Amino acid sequence: MTQSIAHFDELAALTAALCDGEITSPQAQRLEALASQSEAARWYFLQYVQLHGELYWDHAAAVRAAGVATLPPEQTPFVQIAPRASRGRQTASVGGRWRWIAAAVAASLLATIAWFVVGGLLRDDPRASAAIARLVKTADAQWADAEQALATGEDLHAGRTLDMRSGLAEIECEGGTRLVLQGPTRLTLDSAERVTLHGGRLAARVPPAAAGFTVQTPDAIVVDRGTEFGVSYDERGRGATEIHVFIGAVEVRPMGADTVGDCTELLAGQAVRIATDSPEGKLGVRRMPAAEGLFVRDVRAPAAGSVAQLRQVVAAHPNLIHHYTFEGATRAERCRDKRGDLHLREIIMRDGRGGGDFRETIPGLDGTTNAVAPRRAEQDGNTNGVGLESDAAFVPPPEMTVELLLRFDRLPQAEGSIAAAVATRESERRCGFFVAAANGGRPVQLLDADAAWLEPSDDFVFTPGRWYYVATTFRVEGERTRVSTYVADLGRRERMLTRVVRDELVSGAPPTSRLGVGKAFDDQLTHTYPWAGALDEVAIYNAVLDETTLNGHLRTLVR
Amino acid sequence: MEDRTTPPDPARIEVFTQLLATCQRRVFLYALGLLHNAADAEEVLQETNLVLWRKFDQYLPGTDFGRWACRIAQFEVLRFREKRAQAQRLFSNRFIEGLVEAAEQSLDQADDRRAALAHCLGKLRDSDRQLIARRYEAGATTESVAQAFGRSVQGTRKTLHRIRAALLECIERTLAREDRA
Numbered sequence: 001m002t003q004s005i006a007h008f009d010e011l012a013a014l015t016a017a018l019c020d021g022e023i024t025s026p027q028a029q030r031l032e033a034l035a036s037q038s039e040a041a042r043w044y045f046l047q048y049v050q051l052h053g054e055l056y057w058d059h060a061a062a063v064r065a066a067g068v069a070t071l072p073p074e075q076t077p078f079v080q081i082a083p084r085a086s087r088g089r090q091t092a093s094v095g096g097r098w099r100w101i102a103a104a105v106a107a108s109l110l111a112t113i114a115w116f117v118v119g120g121l122l123r124d125d126p127r128a129s130a131a132i133a134r135l136v137k138t139a140d141a142q143w144a145d146a147e148q149a150l151a152t153g154e155d156l157h158a159g160r161t162l163d164m165r166s167g168l169a170e171i172e173c174e175g176g177t178r179l180v181l182q183g184p185t186r187l188t189l190d191s192a193e194r195v196t197l198h199g200g201r202l203a204a205r206v207p208p209a210a211a212g213f214t215v216q217t218p219d220a221i222v223v224d225r226g227t228e229f230g231v232s233y234d235e236r237g238r239g240a241t242e243i244h245v246f247i248g249a250v251e252v253r254p255m256g257a258d259t260v261g262d263c264t265e266l267l268a269g270q271a272v273r274i275a276t277d278s279p280e281g282k283l284g285v286r287r288m289p290a291a292e293g294l295f296v297r298d299v300r301a302p303a304a305g306s307v308a309q310l311r312q313v314v315a316a317h318p319n320l321i322h323h324y325t326f327e328g329a330t331r332a333e334r335c336r337d338k339r340g341d342l343h344l345r346e347i348i349m350r351d352g353r354g355g356g357d358f359r360e361t362i363p364g365l366d367g368t369t370n371a372v373a374p375r376r377a378e379q380d381g382n383t384n385g386v387g388l389e390s391d392a393a394f395v396p397p398p399e400m401t402v403e404l405l406l407r408f409d410r411l412p413q414a415e416g417s418i419a420a421a422v423a424t425r426e427s428e429r430r431c432g433f434f435v436a437a438a439n440g441g442r443p444v445q446l447l448d449a450d451a452a453w454l455e456p457s458d459d460f461v462f463t464p465g466r467w468y469y470v471a472t473t474f475r476v477e478g479e480r481t482r483v484s485t486y487v488a489d490l491g492r493r494e495r496m497l498t499r500v501v502r503d504e505l506v507s508g509a510p511p512t513s514r515l516g517v518g519k520a521f522d523d524q525l526t527h528t529y530p531w532a533g534a535l536d537e538v539a540i541y542n543a544v545l546d547e548t549t550l551n552g553h554l555r556t557l558v559r
Numbered sequence: 560m561e562d563r564t565t566p567p568d569p570a571r572i573e574v575f576t577q578l579l580a581t582c583q584r585r586v587f588l589y590a591l592g593l594l595h596n597a598a599d600a601e602e603v604l605q606e607t608n609l610v611l612w613r614k615f616d617q618y619l620p621g622t623d624f625g626r627w628a629c630r631i632a633q634f635e636v637l638r639f640r641e642k643r644a645q646a647q648r649l650f651s652n653r654f655i656e657g658l659v660e661a662a663e664q665s666l667d668q669a670d671d672r673r674a675a676l677a678h679c680l681g682k683l684r685d686s687d688r689q690l691i692a693r694r695y696e697a698g699a700t701t702e703s704v705a706q707a708f709g710r711s712v713q714g715t716r717k718t719l720h721r722i723r724a725a726l727l728e729c730i731e732r733t734l735a736r737e738d739r740a
Binding site: 012013016018019020021022023025028031032035036039042043044045046047048049050051052053054055056057058144145158159161186188190191194198199214221235 | 592650662
């Protein structure tokens with residue numbers, strides 16, 4: 001019995017895009033809705049996909065089978081149980097071709113075949129085809145599937161999908177193109193001249209001889225013209241592709257729901273963001289200056305120390321209660337408290353409303369890890385600060401250390417603005433600015449809104465664009481709190497902490513409220529400006545860590 | 560579970576080999592119907608093959624090996640989707656669950672549909688057949704086909720879709736005729 005096929009024009013077009021690997025997330029949502037409308041629609045969808053599969057199997061897979069069939073039986077590995085190229089009305093009987101394989105099994109290949117079978121190598125051996133690329137360098141690379149972790153120097157074959165949770169990996173393709181993948185990134189190596197970026201970020205360096213190298217994302221096709229560029233695909237929401245050109249030029253072709261957009265040429269210093277901005281899949285294309293800082297373009301093993309080492313030391317500390325490393329394949333994972341249950345979520349700092357667009361994965365201090373970068377996000381034609389806030393209330397312990405890495409890029413735009421890296425706020429008066437910057441980039445604390453900001457005793461100021469290690473300790477003594485702050489300029493590779501605030505007794509105590517990371521305020525304490533820069537490795541301990549311990553943490557970064 | 564320290568029985572391997580060869584396409588299509596990506600479906604096929612071997616002692620001789628293989632493939636598909644981050648899944652679990660029943664039903668028609676496809680491919684214009692053949696070459700994409708035929712990518716995409724839709728209609732007509740016969 002057959003099922004009737006009505007005319008499903010839109011369903012069919014979207015299924016075609018799915019089969020050709022060109023579907024976008026919103027298109028997929030639409031496709032699911034259409035295919036779920038009726039049994040007939042679901043059946044049509046399935047038959048279209050399976051027709052695609054039949055054609056794929058007959059053509060693509062049969063090519064591989066044909067290659068094997070030319071080998072004499074004794075060289076034919078058991079793994080090559082491959083599709084038949086025949087198309088006729090054949091029942092699934094065992095053909096002669098399989099009989100000689102079976103004969104070979106029974107005869108001379110027992111040991112080999114047993115090894116294949118027992119060793120679990122029934123799968124097609126990818127090494128049977130020529131490598132198209134090689135993994136040349138990694139730095140703290142963590143792969144999604146530990147069993148399929150890649151080793152430096154490993155050959156990579158067409159069709160291989162790399163799923164890297166964190167760290168960096170550099171791949172050299174045949175032809176000389178070099179790709180630096182920055183975790184979390186998922187990428188398929190289609191050929192030596194083409195890759196598909198499913199999510200994440202890569203930087204490509206393409207020699208003139210390999211011009212034409214192509215990166216495809218769900219929103220765009222990027223064709224190199226002999227250059228160096230970066231491509232990112234953010235899977236959140238409806239998805240967004242960014243292309244930043246560092247040297248030379250690329251051609252960018254947006255991919256709409258049913259049409260392909262006009263080709264755009266991007267030159268050095270230029271960038272473009274392509275995002276689906278309507279449920280119908282219409283693409284919006286916005287030009288902007290290239291931001292080289294978003295991409296790691298070279299994998300270098302950390303010369304001395306690394307954020308990863310700091311993380312290990314911090315994670316092993318018995319007094320650690322909350323730990324935000326901002327690593328992970330998903331947004332939820334990146335916002336997860338790696339030690340406790342005080343997980344973070346994105347929040348737009350306008351009336352405390354949540355949601356928003358948070359660029360949380362930018363290169364961290366040494367490029368092997370990710371940091372978060374709160375920023376002003378576009379919403380309803382305005383820009384609003386976006387930061388992170390805990391789902392539940394944070395109850396500060398009476399003895400506490402807040403430790404983090406931070407980069408302070410510029411001052412808030414408004415006079416008197418405060419940029420808070422880590423803070424709580426219970427009421428207008430009871431606030432907890434544990435690590436903040438004010439007054440020209442000075443590290444400050446405040447636990448009582450009626451009191452004065454606690455500033456360093458010297459003239460210390462964060463130098464814009466430079467990474468710092470910062471730790472502040474709090475010990476509640478009645479209605480007051482004793483505070484110390486330590487800093488080290490990592491850009492200058494300082495190996496010893498400077499105690500810029502020494503056992504100062506201030507009014508107030510850290511209040512209980514949601515924990516804000518990267519939130520900031522103007523002089524009216526309105527949620528307005530986000531932390532201007534990057535934050536990483538936020539750790540909170542239920543103890544006052546001493547200077548020796550904190551210096552030990554610093555030395556995992558700078559040796 | 561097979562003892563990994565001793566070689567398996569050659570006769571058992573032969574039986575398994577023969578049965579496995581009969582169901583590869585079927586399992587691939589079944590997995591593709593639920594995963595919608597050929598590379599993913601191939602990966603699941605490979606994993607399924609391994610599980611089939613490990614569980615071969617649970618197979619009842621004389622029963623439909625392909626159907627048993629597809630049941631195992633169904634679990635492998637779910638495992639594959641679980642391993643993949645939610646953000647990377649195009650479709651909801653609910654939708655996939657709805658497809659499972661249709662995919663099982665489709666198994667019954669697999670051989671008839673394949674025969675009908677062969678018939679319908681024979682009815683295509685030469686140029687359309689060449690386009691399809693080129694599109695399904697290993698590593699081919701719509702862009703590479705467009706380049707090879709000197710056409711626009713958009714035009715090639717539309718043509719490929721038109722051919723596939725026509726094949727699908729032809730298959731349905733062919734099967735409907737056979738039903739009436």
